Structures are given as C-alpha cells and as structure tokens.
Amino acid sequence: MVVVAAAKSHRSAPSLACDTAGMPCRYFEPLQLVPIPFHRSARLPLIDEYDGICHAGPEAAPVPAESRFGGCNHGNRNNQCGRFPAAAESVALRFTVQRESPEALEILAIEELDHRPVRWQAVQFMFGSEELRPERTDFCQRAQLLAFCRSYLTKAGGHSGYQKNHV
Ligand code: SF4
DSSP: OEEEEEEOBSSSSOEEEEEESSOOOTTEEEEEEOSSOSSTTOOOTTSSOEEEEEOOSSSOEEOOHHHIIIIIITOOTTSOOSOSOTTOOOEEEEEEEEEEOSSEEEEEEEEEETTEEEEEEEEEEETTTOOEESOOSSHHHHHHHHHHHHHHHHHTTOOTTOOOOOO
8 A cells, every 4th residue: 555645845736645554575676657557546666567587596687567567666576486495584674765866866765574563664766867875775665666766757847856767
C-alpha cells in the first residue's frame, strides 16, 4: 500500500508525501516504466510499475513478465517466479519521503528484515543531477531509490529544479 499525504516542504504550495507499506523484491533492478501497467491505478512500492532486471541467481536476467507486478514490484514472496532463492533472507527497502528542499528530495530508506526495521538512512535525490547522497553501492537498492524518487516527483507534479529525464 502507498499512502500519499501532505508533507513538509520548502515549497509554498503543498507537496506530497509517500509512505510505502510494501517493498519491491530485493533482487529487482527497476530500469524503465512499464508502458502498459498490469493495474493502472495500483498502489505500488515504487509508485509506478517498472520493468527491469532480476539479480537473483548467478545470471542476471530480464524479470519474467508474469512475476513483474506481484513479485518484482510488489515484493510478494508467495509469487512463484522460480528465481527467488529459498534460503535468502527476507530483506527489502521501504521508502518514506521526509521533505523537499530547493535542491533535493530527502528520502528515509529503511531496510527491513522479516518486516522489522534493522537499518535506516536518510538519502538525498538531487534535482539537477539525479545524484544520490550518499550514493548506494548495492545497484538494486540504488535503482529502486532512483525509480521511487522519479515516480514520486512525477506524481507530485514535478519540482521546479527537477527535469524528468527517464522513460
Ligand atoms: S523474478 Fe523473482 S527473484 Fe527476481 S526480482 Fe522478480 S520477484 Fe525477485
């Protein structure tokens, strides 16, 4: 579930906050928006439905279309994608928008293990460069953060300092 509500902002007009209850699969690297979403009005952890690459197993591969919505984007482990390792820990990232400054969107990235928070970090998404500060080394987490921020800003009506440059 995604909750969208009024948020703290440096902007004069109210902006949106987005607090996701679900989390994408830990092995999912979202790369581009799905042209025709499975459910057009679905609430998703990355806000929009994304296509991308699965990094479970020794070989990265395009995510299976039949698992993309329920498994990769929604993180539903009951989804039988056939790629999620049976012994893997149930670790995933949850994102919450904290605030917007004139330069950046600030996200709280919460790492959960078996649905309990174990680590968290404030991350800034810079409007001009789409840089993350601090940068993430895990490229699935990095791609999920970027996807979330881009979709959030698009859904929130954009920001004067942000130029949308993804598909
Ligand atoms: S195919 Fe399965 S393991 Fe891979 S990203 Fe999607 S849900 Fe996760």
